[in-house]
Amino acid sequence: MLTERQLIILQVIIDDFVDTAHPIGSRALSKKDDLPYSAATIRNEMADLEDLGFLEKTHTSSGRIPSEKGYRYYVDHLIGPSTKQNDVSIIKDIIQDGFFEFEQIVQMSAEVLSKLTNYTSIILGPEMFETTLKQIQILPLSSRTAVAILVTNTGHVEHRSFTIPEKINSSDLEKMVNIMNDRLKGVPIIKLQDVLSTEVSQLMKLYIDDFDKSFDYLKAFFANDNPVKLYIGGKSNILLQPEFNDVEKIRSFFTMMEKEDEIANMLKNSKNGIEVTIGNENESDAIKDLSLITASYHLGGGHMGTIALLGPTRMEYKKVISLIKGLSTEMTDALYMWYRTND
Amino acid sequence: MLTERQLIILQVIIDDFVDTAHPIGSRALSKKDDLPYSAATIRNEMADLEDLGFLEKTHTSSGRIPSEKGYRYYVDHLIGPSTKQNDVSIIKDIIQDGFFEFEQIVQMSAEVLSKLTNYTSIILGPEMFETTLKQIQILPLSSRTAVAILVTNTGHVEHRSFTIPEKINSSDLEKMVNIMNDRLKGVPIIKLQDVLSTEVSQLMKLYIDDFDKSFDYLKAFFANDNPVKLYIGGKSNILLQPEFNDVEKIRSFFTMMEKEDEIANMLKNSKNGIEVTIGNENESDAIKDLSLITASYHLGGGHMGTIALLGPTRMEYKKVISLIKGLSTEMTDALYMWYRTND
DNA sequence: TGTTAGCACTCTAACCAAGTGAGTGCTAAT
DNA sequence: ATTAGCACTCACTTGGTTAGAGTGCTAACA
Known part of the structure; x- marks a missing residue:
């Protein structure tokens, strides 16, 4: 078990390193008022x-830096309840404006979140297996x-001409x-293709001449729908972090960010509540030297989507965690409101 | 005037430097078969x-590299007619598929273009002052x-819930x-707001009780429409270029790419036909050490939008110019087809 | 007169050696 | 239990040396 003094020292070291990104030595620490x-x-x-x-050295005679275990301890034990709520209210305002669509809200939230933190924010849109089709409408534009x-x-609307x-x-x-409105209403989006190929196509054959030839077309129509939407904000924010002073690191980060489906998978597993994974705790090799903070937003208990922040392990965990906590409840509220007026 | 031999030497130097990014000296040149x-x-x-x-040295005893004037001469005089058409056909296939919306085509073209060249592609969507409103439809989703x-x-469709x-x-x-369908049909998109505030609001007051209170809402509805759409492909491609070995350069590039309206302005001025601006020829300070190649696509003579590629001054001009030339005519064709089936 | 060989010169990049400073671990004194 | 002192380590900087690639110029050559 750690003594009281060790706790304080660990905390001061982490706070200092998060701030400066430089190893800190005993002499410099002893000059701090806290110690x-x-x-x-x-x-x-x-x-x-x-x-x-809990600590590491970069070389034998260097100052210390926090280890991943150190950060883990810090996150688990040394972060008090969040204090200031000011930042979150910016997002609150946007959401409560009521004018925007849910998609836009998500997009803007991602941007605000990344701007407030200087890290990269990722938001996973409402997941499709919870989402069902409400109606289909066709609007003719011309004869053809x-x-x-x-x-x-x-409340998600999508059009395709x-x-x-x-x-x-x-x-x-x-x-x-x-027929489609009759049979596809209430069907989960991810099952649309299935139901279409079985029930619906059977039915259509009865009523429509020459249906087979049109079917491929119809199927293709529902096909190119990527299952889940990803909103990324502040991709280039990591360029502000001193740990990314190396072109090779930057390159691997950006190539990683281009694999959107991989990222989506990474976030899908996240459970309810806040989750922090630090460095090697991450399953994905691509972010083994980064930290990922995730929280999910809900609709009446069901898991809907995920908010996440990606940054260096040297992260302002305290600030970031309280921000994300705030945002996820805001989004849950907003979703609830949407659902009520929209039903 | 340059002699025949000087022309050849200049060409060989440029070709070599474009390939290797290293200054080249007299001895290495003399070993080439061409010389x-x-x-x-x-x-x-x-x-x-x-x-x-036409040439420069990086230091007194270094090999030579092409100067901007050298590239200019190369582009103006030393590029023959394009030979292979293979690359363009990839894009042709996508466009002629006929299934996609124009927006998707533009998006995909940007991606293909950047992938084929390893530079960053920018496509300016159809410009709004040529675009007019064709119809408005309201579809109720629920009571509220x-x-x-x-x-x-x-053929552009936009929805807003x-x-x-x-x-x-x-x-x-x-x-x-x-009323809106009656009065706003045929009105250019950028003038929608205007017409709305004058004519239409007058008319609506006559028919609708309590209209004033709703007007703000209506106006806001048409407001948040960004005037022109920008499609960027391969932003992180420049990381492959050896001239971007410096974090500071990367940073300034990415911050530049975030100012979308500035980029849009840069491209708007482009005239018909292919245009190449090299390094300091560019008006915008942000790309003074890059080269920009632009071409526009049309609809029956009228200027519609712009295709562009952004890369280092050490660019594969020959390949790139023929690619862009091909793409711009492809897009012009596609637009024409669209217009015909869509009217 | 155009071309080429030869040579002195220049500049970069890589390498090495020495010196500096921030930091550590250990021991002994308080 | 705490602290002062000291020897030691290692990264970083500075200056000097060398090797290599390249140039400009001059003189010889066809």
């Missing part, structure tokens, strides 16, 4: 803390083109839409 | 080319929410839409 001990005393304590695995509008129970195949006339089209 | 001259002869020629401003669909003459203010009932809403 009325001599350099030698602190030196001994630091040696103990290192033995316990039309736009289809899909609406989900979460297309040219009408020659073999289909407008009454056929109407029939098709009616 | 059956001794190192000393080439040395003399290079000295002359330097006096004329609805989605509006705007369609333009270029909103909550219906309490003071407006559904028959009022219908009236409003009718």
Whole structure:
């Protein structure tokens, strides 16, 4: 178990390192007001803390820096309840404005979050397996083109314009839409393709001449829908972090950020509540030297999506955690409001 | 005027430097098959080319690299007609697929273009002052929410969902839409706000009780429409270029790329046909050490949008120019097709 | 007169040696 | 239990040396 003094020293070291990104030595520490001990005393304590695995040296005669275990301890034990709520209210204002669509809110939140923290923010949009189709509408634009509008129970709207195949006339089209509205309402988005190929296609064959030829087209229409939306804010913020002074690191970071599906998978597993994974605690190799903070937002208990921040292990955990905590509850509230007016 | 031999030497130097990014000396040049001259002869020629401003040295005893004037001459005089058309056909296939919306085509083109070249591609979407409103439709989602669909003459579709203010009932809403469809059809997108505040609001006052209170809402609805869409592909491609080995350069590049309106302005001025601006020829300070290649695509003669590539001055001009040339005509064709089926 | 070989000169990049300073671990005194 | 003192370590800086690639110029050559 750590003594009281060791706790204080660990905390001061972490706070200082988070601030400066430089290793800190015993002499410099002894000059801080918080620590009325001599350099030698602190030196001994630091040696103990290192033995316990909370501190590291960059080389034999360097100052100390926190280890990942040190950060872990800090996050688990040394972070008090968050104090100031000012920052979160910025986001609150945006959400409560009420004018924006949910998509825009998410987008803006990601941006604000990254701007407030100088890290990279990632928000996973409402997940599709909770989302069901509410209605399909077709709006003709010209004799040969039309736009289809899909609406989900979460208030998400999507449109897709297309040219009408020659073999289909407008009454056929109407029939098709009616069948789809009849049979696809309430079906989870991810199951749309399935239901379409089985039930719906059976039914359509009965009513529409020459249906087989149109089916491929219809299927393709529902196909290119990426299952989950990812909003990333402040990608280039990491360039402000001194740990990214190396072109190679920057490159690997950016190539990682381009693999959106991998990132989505990374975040999908996150449980309810706040979760902090530090460095090697991360499963994905690509972020083994970064820290990831995730929180989820909900709709009436069900898991909907995830908010995350990605930054160096040397992260302002205290500030960041309280921010994310605030934002996730804000988004849960906003979603609830949406759902109420939208149903 | 340059002699035949000087032309060849200049060309070989540029080709080599574009390839390797290293200064090249007389001895290395003399070994190339293209140049059956001794190192000393080439040395003399290079000295002359330097006096004329086509070459530079990085330091007194270094090999030569092309100057901006050298690139300019190369682009103006030494690039023959493009040979292989293979690359462009990739894009052609995507466009001719016919299934995608114009927006998606533009997006994908930007991506393909950047992937083929390893530079950063920028495409300016169809410009709004050529674009007019074709129709407005309102689709109710629930008692208190609805989605509006705007369609333009270029086949661009946009939707925006909103909550219906309490003071407006559904028959009022219908009236409003009718009036808008009547009066706003054919109005250029950028003038929508104007016409709305003058004519339309006058008219609506006559028919709708309590209109004033709703007007702000309506206005806001048309407001947050950014005037022009920018598609950027391969932002992180410059990390592959050896000239970006410096974190500071990378940083300034990325902060530049975030100022989308500035970039849009940069591209707006581009005239018809291909235009190449090299280094300091660029007006914008932010890209004074980069080269920009632009081409525009059209709709029946009118200027619609711009395709551009941004890369180091040491650029594969030959390849890139033929690619962009191909793409711009492809997009012009695609637009024409769109317009025909869409009208 | 154009081309080439030869040579002195210049500058970068890599390497090495010495010196400095911040920091540590250990021991002995308080 | 705390602290002062001291020897030691290691990164970083500075200055000097060398090797290599390249140039400019001059003189010889076809």
